[in-house]
Amino acid sequence: MIKNITNLGDAAVYCDFGNKIDQETNLNVIKYFKNLRQLKVIGITNITPSYNKLIVSFDPSVTNYEKIKNKILDLKSKKNHNQNNKLIKIPICIDEEFSLDIKRLSEKLKIENEQIYNFFLSKEYYCYMTGFIAGMPFLGDTNEKIRLNRLETPRVKVPMGSIGITEQFCNIYTYESPGGWNIIGNTPIKVFNKLNQENPTLINPGDRVKFYKINKQEYQNFNE
Amino acid sequence: MSKGYFKILRPGINSTFQDLGRFNLHHIGIPLSGVMDKRNYLIGNKLVENSNYISAVEFAYQGPLLKLQSTNVTAAITGNVNFKILRANSNIENGQCYETFELKAGDQIDIISTNKSVYGYFFIKGGFEIDSFWKSYSINTKAKIGPNDGNKFILNQKLFIKNKESKFQKKRIEHLNSKIEFIRVLKGTNFNYFSEEAIDSFFKKEFIVSKLTDRMGMRIEGPKLENMVETNIKSEGLIKGVIQVPGDGNPIIMLSDYGTIGGYPKIGVVISADHDRLTQLSPGSKIKFKLVELSEAENLYKLYEIETKNILNQIR
Numbered sequence: 001m002i003k004n005i006t007n008l009g010d011a012a013v014y015c016d017f018g019n020k021i022d023q024e025t026n027l028n029v030i031k032y033f034k035n036l037r038q039l040k041v042i043g044i045t046n047i048t049p050s051y052n053k054l055i056v057s058f059d060p061s062v063t064n065y066e067k068i069k070n071k072i073l074d075l076k077s078k079k080n081h082n083q084n085n086k087l088i089k090i091p092i093c094i095d096e097e098f099s100l101d102i103k104r105l106s107e108k109l110k111i112e113n114e115q116i117y118n119f120f121l122s123k124e125y126y127c128y129m130t131g132f133i134a135g136m137p138f139l140g141d142t143n144e145k146i147r148l149n150r151l152e153t154p155r156v157k158v159p160m161g162s163i164g165i166t167e168q169f170c171n172i173y174t175y176e177s178p179g180g181w182n183i184i185g186n187t188p189i190k191v192f193n194k195l196n197q198e199n200p201t202l203i204n205p206g207d208r209v210k211f212y213k214i215n216k217q218e219y220q221n222f223n224e
Numbered sequence: 225m226s227k228g229y230f231k232i233l234r235p236g237i238n239s240t241f242q243d244l245g246r247f248n249l250h251h252i253g254i255p256l257s258g259v260m261d262k263r264n265y266l267i268g269n270k271l272v273e274n275s276n277y278i279s280a281v282e283f284a285y286q287g288p289l290l291k292l293q294s295t296n297v298t299a300a301i302t303g304n305v306n307f308k309i310l311r312a313n314s315n316i317e318n319g320q321c322y323e324t325f326e327l328k329a330g331d332q333i334d335i336i337s338t339n340k341s342v343y344g345y346f347f348i349k350g351g352f353e354i355d356s357f358w359k360s361y362s363i364n365t366k367a368k369i370g371p372n373d374g375n376k377f378i379l380n381q382k383l384f385i386k387n388k389e390s391k392f393q394k395k396r397i398e399h400l401n402s403k404i405e406f407i408r409v410l411k412g413t414n415f416n417y418f419s420e421e422a423i424d425s426f427f428k429k430e431f432i433v434s435k436l437t438d439r440m441g442m443r444i445e446g447p448k449l450e451n452m453v454e455t456n457i458k459s460e461g462l463i464k465g466v467i468q469v470p471g472d473g474n475p476i477i478m479l480s481d482y483g484t485i486g487g488y489p490k491i492g493v494v495i496s497a498d499h500d501r502l503t504q505l506s507p508g509s510k511i512k513f514k515l516v517e518l519s520e521a522e523n524l525y526k527l528y529e530i531e532t533k534n535i536l537n538q539i540r
Contacts, residue, residue, distance in 0.1 A: 009410050009493030010521035012463050021458055033251065046250040048461030050485060055461035057250075060496050060525045065518060131253040131461075131485035134367040138459070138485075174253075175367065192253075194369050197358065201252045 001028065002054075005072065007065045012057040013072060021051045021140075021168075026128050029054050030205050035075050044068065049205055050129045051138075085206040087124070090172070090187050092163055092211045093219040098186035100162070101151070105182055108148055119143040120184065120211065125170060127207045133177050135192025137203040141168040154180030161186045163211070172203075188214075188222035227353070228295025228329070228385040235377040236288040236335065238439070241352065241370065243279040246360035250484045254369070256464060257362040257480050260343045260439065260503035261303065263532050264401070268302040268347040270539045271324050271395050278351035279361035279371075281383075284342050284439075285506075287335025288377060295385060296328045298392050303344030303504075304401055307335045323396030341401065341504040353384035366440065366481055397539050406514035407498050410521055412467060412490030417453040422473075425449065426491065427513055431475070435507045439481040442502070444511060448473030451489060459487040465494035465502075479503055495521040497528035 001017070008014040015032070017025050026049075033049040036056065043063030048055040058068050094102070094117060106113050125139035142165055150166045155178065158164070162173040164181025171181060174192040191202045203209060214222070242265070245258025259265040259282055269276055281288070287305070300323065301307055307319035312330030319325065319333070321344075327333060338344045354361055354371035361371055368374030372381075418426070431446035455471035462468075466478045468488035477494060478486075480503075494502055495516060505511060516524070 006413065007410070007518055008413055008463065008490070009465055009495065010518060010525060011465075011496050012493075014413055037248075045247045046256070046463070047248070048250040048484060050460040051458050053458075053460040055250075055463065057463045060522070061529055064522060129459075129485065130251065132459070132483045134253040134369070136253055194357075194367070205251070 002032075002072070005069055008055060010065070011060045012055055013065060013068050015054040015056070015072060017052045017054070019052065023126050025052050026126075027206065032072070032075060033205070036072065039071070041068070041071050048131070050131070085204075085208065087208045087210065088203055090189060090191075090209055090211050091214040091218070091222065092185040092187050093214050093216060094185040095216045095219070098162070099184050101182040102184055105146070105148060105165075105184070109146060111145065116146050116184070117213070119146045120165070120170075121213060125209045127203050127205050127209060128169075129205050130201055130203065133173070133175050134194075135174040135201045135203075136171055137191065137201075137209070139170045139203075139209055142170055144168075148182055150180035151182065154178055158183065159186065161188065163187060186219070188219050226294050228297070228387055229293055230290040230383040230385070231293060232288055232377055232379060232381045232383065233291055233332070234289035235379055235381070236283045237286045238284040239288045239377040240282055240363035240365065241279045241354060241361050241372065242282040242363065243277060243361045245362055245480070246358050246364070249358060250461060253484050254358070254364070254367060255480065255482050255484055257360070257364045257370070259345070260480055261345075261500045263500050263535070264302040264343070264345050266532060267322065267397065267399065267535060267539070268300050268345045270536050271300040271302075271322070271397070272298055272347045272349040273393075274347065274349060274351060279354070281346040283335060283344055283346065284338070286337055287344060287346065289332060289334045290383070291332045292327045292329055294329055295387060296326060296389060296392075297385060298324050298349040298390070299327050299333070300324045300347045301335070301344060302347070304339045304341045305335060305344040306337050306339055307333060309333055320396075322399045324392070324394055326392040340506065342506050343504060348385060349390065350386045350388040353386050364481060395539055397535065399535060401504065402501070404498070404501055406512050407502055408495045408514050408516045408521070408524065409467065409492035410495060410516060410518060412492045414453075414457060414489035415491060417451050417489045418469070418491055419450040419452045422447075422449040422451070427515055431511045431513075433505050433507050433509045433511060437507055439479055441479050441482060442477040442505070444475050444477065449475065449491065453489075455489065456487050457489055459485045462486045463493075465496070465499060466490050467492045467494065477502065495524060497521070497524040
C-alpha cells in the first residue's frame with residue numbers, strides 16, 4: 001500500500017510504499033504501475049516504478065498534482081493483476097577478460113573466486129525495475145555472503161554486457177556506460193534490443209532471472 | 225528534380241533533431257528527451273508554419289554549417305544566435321533570429337554560435353525527411369535511438385528535406401529571451417536530509433554552472449551542501465528539473481536526457497516555468513535559487529503558458 005504520497009516538483013506525484021526493499025513491496029509498486037498504465041489517464045507522461053516508489057509525471061498544461069494524486073488513490077479498490085512473469089535464462093562468461101572486479105571481491109569478502117560464482121549462479125533473481133540506462137535490469141537478492149559496496153571510484157566506461165553486483169543486487173549493463181558496480185562477467189545476449197520496438201526489454205519488472213555459465217568459445221559464437 | 229537536402233560541411237558541437245519528446249517509456253529506462261528550450265521551439269515552428277510535431281535541428285554553442293542542394297526552403301532560427309547566410313553568388317548576409325528567410329539551392333547557412341546562452345534551433349518549412357522512433361523524432365544519443373540511428377550530426381552527412389516547395393512568406397516577431405534573477409524550486413523529497421546551514425547556503429549563496437553540463441544534466445558549483453542523514457537513497461525515478469546532491473555536496477540538475485533512475489538525495493525540483501531559462505545558462509553563469517510553494521509554481525506555469533501563447537499569437 002502507499003504509505004505516503006506527495007509532489008515531486010510541479011509535474012510529478014511521488015508515491016512511497018515504505019522503507020522495506022523486498023518482493024512484496026515491489027510487487028505492490030508494479031501492481032499500481034500496471035493498473036495506472038491501463039487507465040491511460042490524460043496528461044500522464046511517464047510512470048516510473050522502482051524498488052519501493054512509484055513516480056507519476058504529468059504535463060502541467062493538461063492536468064495538475066491534485067487530479068493525478070486522486071486518480072492514484074482511487075486505484076486502491078482495483079483488484080490485483082494476473083502476474084504473468086517469465087523465467088529468463090542469461091548466459092554469463094566469467095573469463096578474466098570480463099570479470100573485472102572478481103579479485104577485489106575475493107579479497108574483500110575473503111572467499112575464493114569459484115565460491116563467489118557458485119553462490120551467484122545458484123540463485124534465481126527477481127527483477128525489481130529497469131532503468132537508469134535503457135533496459136538495465138535491477139535484480140535481487142544475492143546471497144548474503146557475496147554482498148559488497150560499489151567501487152570507491154566508479155568506472156568512466158563499463159563495457160556493454162557487463163554483469164555487476166553490489167549490496168543485495170545485480171544488474172546488466174545494456175550499453176557502455178559509467179558505473180560503479182563490481183563486474184563479475186559479461187553476457188553476449190541482447191538484453192535491450194531497440195529493433196524490437198514492441199518489446200525491446202528482455203527482462204521486465206517482476207520477471208525472474210537465472211544465470212548460467214558459458215565458456216569463451218560459446219560466448220564468441222553466441223550471436224552467430 | 226532530385227530530392228533536396230542539406231550537406232553538413234561542419235556538424236557543430238552537439239547538433240541533433242529534437243521535438244517535444246518521447247513519452248511513457250521511463251519504465252524501460254528511456255527519458256523524455258526533446259528540446260531543451262520549449263518556447264523557442266514553438267516560436268520557430270510557428271514562424272515557418274509547421275505543426276509542433278515537426279522536429280527542429282537543435283544545436284549547442286557552435287551550430288552546423290550546411291549547404292542546401294537541389295531545392296529552395298523557407299527557414300528560421302530561434303534563440304540568441306549569431307549566423308550568416310552565404311549565397312550561391314558569394315554574397316554574405318548577416319542572419320536575423322526570429323524571422324523567416326529563404327534559402328536557395330547552392331546557398332550555405334553558417335550557424336556560428338549561440339550568444340550568452342547554450343541552445344538554438346533551426347527550422348525549415350515542412351521539416352526533414354526522417355523517421356520517428358517510439359512516436360518521437362528526438363535523438364537520444366545515450367540510448368542511440370531516434371533518427372540518424374540516435375547519433376548527433378557528423379561531417380558530410382546529408383539531411384534530406386520533405387519536398388513541399390511553396391512561396392516564400394516573410395514572417396517575423398520581436399522577441400527577447402527573458403532573463404530572471406532566480407531559478408525557482410520546490411522542496412525535494414529529501415529536503416530534510418540537509419543541514420540547516422546547507423539549506424541556508426542553497427537559497428542565499430550563488431552557484432556557478434560548471435563545464436560538466438550537457439543535455440543529461442547540469443552540474444553546479446558553490447558551497448558544499450552537507451547531508452545529515454544519508455548520502456545515498458534507494459534508487460528511484462527521476463524527472464527533468466530534479467536537483468540531486470551526491471556525497472561530494474555538489475548539486476546536479478537533471479535535464480532532458482536524464483537517467484530515468486537515480487540514487488542521490490533530492491534537495492529540490494526546478495519549477496516547470498523555469499526549465500527553458502535554466503537550460504540556457506551556459507557554463508560560468510551565476511545561478512541563485514528561490515524557494516516557492518506548489519500553488520505558486522502552478523500559477524507561474526499558467527503565466528508561462530499565457531506568455532508563450534501571446535508570443536505565438538503575434539506571429540501571423
